[in-house]
Amino acid sequence: MTRHLIPLLVFVVIVGFLWAGLSLNPREVPSPLIGKPAPEFALPQLRDGGNIVRAADLRGQVWLLNVFASWCTPCLEEHPYLVDLTRRNLVPVYGLNYKDQRSAALEWLGRHGDPYAGIVVDAEGRTGIEYGVYGVPETFVIDKLGVIRFKHIGPLTPHILNEEILPLVRKLQT
Amino acid sequence: MSLLALSAPSLFAEEAPPVAENPELEKRVMRLSEELRCLVCQNQSLSDSNAVLAKDLRKQVREMIQDGKTDAQIRAYMVASYGDFILYDPPLQATTVVLWVGPFALLLIGAMLLSMYLKQRRRIVTDPTLSEDERERARALLAEARNSDQ
Incomplete structure (x- = not known):
């Protein structure tokens, strides 16, 4: 009896692992930046290239950093949620315009709305590398001390915003 | 230039x-x-x-x-x-222990099961004594074989 039970048991264990594996997303690589200070940057603003913004300038508030580009199709998917988020005035969202062209980015924002409290330009993708960006869009939650507390890869959904990001923001704001 | x-x-x-x-x-x-x-x-x-x-x-x-x-x-x-x-060559740490040690552990378990199996088998093979029933059955089978040969 046990002779037949052992292969069955092995089979069940393998199925268990494979089943669990199906629901894992290999694209969601855990970021080593969670809990670390947000990498410093000094980047020109999209609307006023002469004006340099540093990560340090944004300290003292909880803010979101949203990496976007006009060439990025999934960015369009999340864009309405960002516009809505800004309308509700819950947390300032700063944009990192990643490897984009200024004119294209401005046109894109003109067409779809600009939810950003400020937009910096990372034309070469260098700051993107520092932030471990590998799939635009990406969104970071950064606390008052400038520490990255959360990172989402891929387009935001109402679920992620309402269940994960906003509760965290509220907690960090108090 | x-x-x-x-x-x-x-x-x-x-x-x-x-x-x-x-x-x-x-x-x-x-x-x-x-x-x-x-x-x-x-x-x-x-x-x-x-x-x-x-x-x-x-x-x-x-x-x-x-x-x-x-x-x-x-x-x-x-x-x-x-x-x-x-890194394609991940460092050995708490989260990667299974990755590094797993294959060797599986090999060890496999070797242990194999040696257990072989020991058990040797005991069966090297124990030639037949019970009275088995002896009777062997005789019958041999007799049957002889008859069909003829």
Whole structure:
């Protein structure tokens, strides 16, 4: 009896692992930046290239950093949620315009709305590398001390915003 | 002339310095980018991949080498941004113990099961004594075989 039970048991264990594996997303690589200070940057603003913004300038508030580009199709998917988020005035969202062209980015924002409290330009993708960006869009939650507390890869959904990001923001704001 | 040599390749390739300019440097870039995973196309190394991010990261590696950074410093920089996942040769630590020890543990378990099985089998094979019933059955079978031969 046990002779037949052992292969069955092995089979069940393998199925268990494979089943669990199906629901894992290999694209969601855990970021080593969670809990670390947000990498410093000094980047020109999209609307006023002469004006340099540093990560340090944004300290003292909880803010979101949203990496976007006009060439990025999934960015369009999340864009309405960002516009809505800004309308509700819950947390300032700063944009990192990643490897984009200024004119294209401005046109894109003109067409779809600009939810950003400020937009910096990372034309070469260098700051993107520092932030471990590998799939635009990406969104970071950064606390008052400038520490990255959360990172989402891929387009935001109402679920992620309402269940994960906003509760965290509220907690960090108090 | 040197200006021309620098600017000409950019007409053909978007990735700047040509191999001929500094083969030592390029060799190091290639060697390092073979150890690093392209995060966009996860089953390719940076050196294999043509993804834009892979190109950017190769460029980053090249510039860090030019800045005099060691291989270890470059690897540490990449890990700081992208995590151990970027290394094709992940370090041994709490989260990767299963990865490193697992195969050996499985081999050991397999060897133990095999030796148990073989010991058990030897006992069966080396114990030739037959019970009275078995003796009777063997006799019957032999007799049957003899009859059918005739």
